[in-house]
Amino acid sequence: MKERPTMAAILVFLAMLVSLDPVISEPTQDKQALLAFLSQVPHENRLRWNQSVSACSWVGVRCDASNSSVHYLRLPGVALVGQIPANTLGRLSQLRVLSLRSNRLSGSIPPDFSQLKLLRSVYLQHNEFSGAFPPSLTELTRLTRLDLSSNNFTGPIPFSVGNLTLLTGLFLQNNGFSGKIPSISPPGLVSFNVSNNRLNGSIPSALARFPASAFANNINLCGAPLAPCNPFFPSPAPAPTLPPPLVPTQSKRRKLSTAAIIAISVAGGVLILLLLLVIIFLLIRKRRKSESAKPQKLPVSAATAVGDAGTSSSKDDVTGGLAEGAERNKLVFFRGGGYSFDLEDLLRASAEVLGKGSVGTSYKAVLEEGTTVVVKRLKDVAVAKREFEQHMEVLGNIKDQNVLPLRAYYYSKDEKLLVYDYMPAGSLSALLHGSRGSGRTPLEWDNRLRIALSAARGLAHLHVSGNVVHGNIKSSNILVKQENLDACVSDFGLNPLFANSSPPHHRIMGYRAPEVLETRKVTFKSDVYSLGVLLLELLTGKAPNQASLGEEGIDLPRWVQSVVREEWTAEVFDVELMRYHNVEEEMVQLLQIGMACVATVPDQRPEMQQVLRMIEEMNRGETDEGLHHSSDDAIRGGGGSDNSQATPVESRTSPPGFTP
Incomplete structure (x- = not known):
């Protein structure tokens, strides 16, 4: 009779030892899925994922509190090329946020994305994805933000998008979607854009609250907030009621002549209208391109906040000291910083004014993934771009534990920004x-x-x-x-x-x-x-x-x-x-x-x-x-x-x- 209590006590003691085990778990299955993805997708060696350490410490990867599963995967602008392989990212069953934007990914979205039932935010903009609207994404009923803009998707926008009842933002602009816009009306939808597609027909009344710019540059959309939907062709002319003239041949000629005039008028009107639409489309497109080349500006007050889209691309051998270059008006990183974000991440971060210093204003910027940096907005810069870049190369190559390293810079005609590490202890x-x-x-x-x-x-x-x-x-x-x-x-x-x-x-x-x-x-x-x-x-x-x-x-x-x-x-x-x-x-x-x-x-x-x-x-x-x-x-x-x-x-x- 005494043996049973003794055995129970031993089991309880062993259970306590197990519960006190300090070893932090490793997301083994998720790590294998990530390595499988990276091994099958060509990329520049920017991530440098070390297989010998926990995946939770990799660039762009964040796990839950116990490090047992991957919750966030953010790989913007890291030069990923080609299709997303099946049976890789679709295995990250606990994933909440996925950001693969500003790469060169192509093809269709794998069907196994439908297994990511906990996904809340998907950012795939600025890639080369093609094919129909990804049906696997319409099964992710917890999605609150979906951005497929600036890709090559075609075909209709499916009615099944209405299954995503928790959406607060849907961005489909700059694709080739065609047909009518389905009547979708998630109660929390506050951001919506389908501009620059091939859509036609009337705009659903549930979407009429969004600005006209959200529907601009489509083939023939009408209804609020655009112009009302009117018949394209004019009403037919009424039948003649006057008696025929005395000379039948002349009467016949006049009737034929009137019909020809009407036909020619209608055809001419149609051609002129089409020509005007083409001219307007080209002018708006040219204007959008010119505006997209203009620099974004940092906030000028502690209350300003900005969001998640954009590009940070590489540039070939700008200088010997740069690990990541940039195309025109892009953020340029130096080696050794370990950061993975782009210019618009910076602009859309919550920003707090730290102070106005000797050469400009400094901001504390907290990015979406929690990274904190200091952005210095220079003023009164008097050198040209090439001289500025050469000087930044010199400063960016200075590395010492007692010198705050310059991590990145941005140059445009109107804005010059420098990015440094944030030092929470403050200044002397x-x-x-x-x-x-x-x-x-x-x-x-x-x-x-x-x-x-x-x-x-x-x-x-x-x-x-x-x-x-x-x-x-x-x-x-x-x-x-x-x-x-x-x-x-x-x-x-x-x-x-x-x-x-x-x-x-x-x-x-x-x-x-x-x-x-x-x-x-x-x-x-x-x-x-x-x-x-x-x-x-x-x-x-x-x-x-x-x-x-x-x-x-x-x-x-x-x-x-x-x-x-x-x-x-x-x-x-x-x-x-x-x-x-x-x-x-x-x-x-x-x-x-x-x-x-x-x-x-x-x-x-x-x-x-x-x-x-x-x-x-x-x-x-x-x-x-x-x-x-x-x-x-x-x-x-x-x-x-x-x-x-x-x-x-x-x-x-x-x-x-x-x-x-």
Whole structure:
């Protein structure tokens, strides 16, 4: 009798062990289906799916929370060519979103797509699919968005489309569909377009609420919102009632002549109308082509949102540094970014204005699949397209952990856009100056020193390895990595794109070197000056662009020099740093480096490599690893045991002239 409870307890214990198994499942069957699809469809090697890792980590693939099945497959603009093989994608039984747009896929949609019962969104636009309307798609009753536009589909639009009662968007424009539009009226349908097909007949009343542009450029559609449906031919002439004239032969000739005139008039009217329709069709088509070549524009406010269609195609060997080129007015990517989206993905992302910087406005863009990037919209660019592209090639090839990489760019006559990684921790300016006062978490000294070192390394890499002048060093262009408070420099090397090389002076107020006022040219030595101002900003906690004082207009470097000259050195430092004795020596060392950088005469300033070496060699004789270790301690616990035992430094009376 005692054995049964013992066995039950063992089974319960084993079940608990199984439930606690931390191994994350792998969507094995879906992975095989994806590999089968990719192996049978010619493509450029952009995806680089690694079979040795989980399919859930592949580019364009997203799984459910447990990684047991593929829910999203987005492969726009990756140069897929040919037909979709049967028994591949149709096996992704848990798929919710499928996007294969902007490729060169052809043929018909496989019948086994009807097995994708959970599909909600299908984007197949801008391909070369042909044949009849895919019957397998009309069986996917959970579809909310279906886009088959800009393909070569022909034949009628089937009445079975009415089975898709959850549709909110149906896009069939730019195909060869013919016949009448079926009467479909899903209650939630808010977007509909069948323009540029061969449809005829009256428009169903349920679709009359959509604009005329949704039905434009078809053979003979009529009814609201287009012109009313009227008889094409005029009513026949009434029979003659007058008695015949005296001369029968003349009467006969007149009757024949009247009939001929009527026939000729009708035929002439028909020919003229057809000719007018052809001319109107050609004019509208030409206009649409010209409009499609115009650039899209980013939103200009935080509330603007835009959506999911477009092209990001490749261009053969634009330059040696490009992994993905682009046709005219397309997004151009650089190698190593790992992104899979196109220009219209960007334009239709939710956009938030991050701020107006030195060379334009920056936006935080969150794409449909959750990817977040920063888009910089340049203004006042003064170079031609070829020069712009060559300069972007130089900047795009700069790779360093302390330099924010340029991932892509877009050029058109009216718009120039740059795409960067998004750094959620924000800028040094926000960390240093944001929300000062009670309740603020101050930026620890070890973290400030780490940021100074990272910024110096990034700038030295630009100077030495990239041979690029940054031209706009300031605290808002020093971005902080969230995981370790290392930093990287952004907005580098853009000055040559603008007239007179340097942007207007007010844009970099407080950081510019004295010689830039006269020459309007930035140099390696002017970068060193700006970095010196940045080091003084880290030490004083004061923003240089707010440091103009009184009638004398003293800037931050001159104010620091005046305080040091009066031997009030302790009064220079940020009050948030003056709580600890054990960092005074390091602060003085960094102050000396900063003062050397802001020498008035450029030749008296050190080279950037020398500045980096001085920062690396300062501290308590520690290596850089020791600096990183102390910074990690500060992140975890607020500075370590030494700091916890430190006592505040006695404050002196502040010198006149400079207030926080």
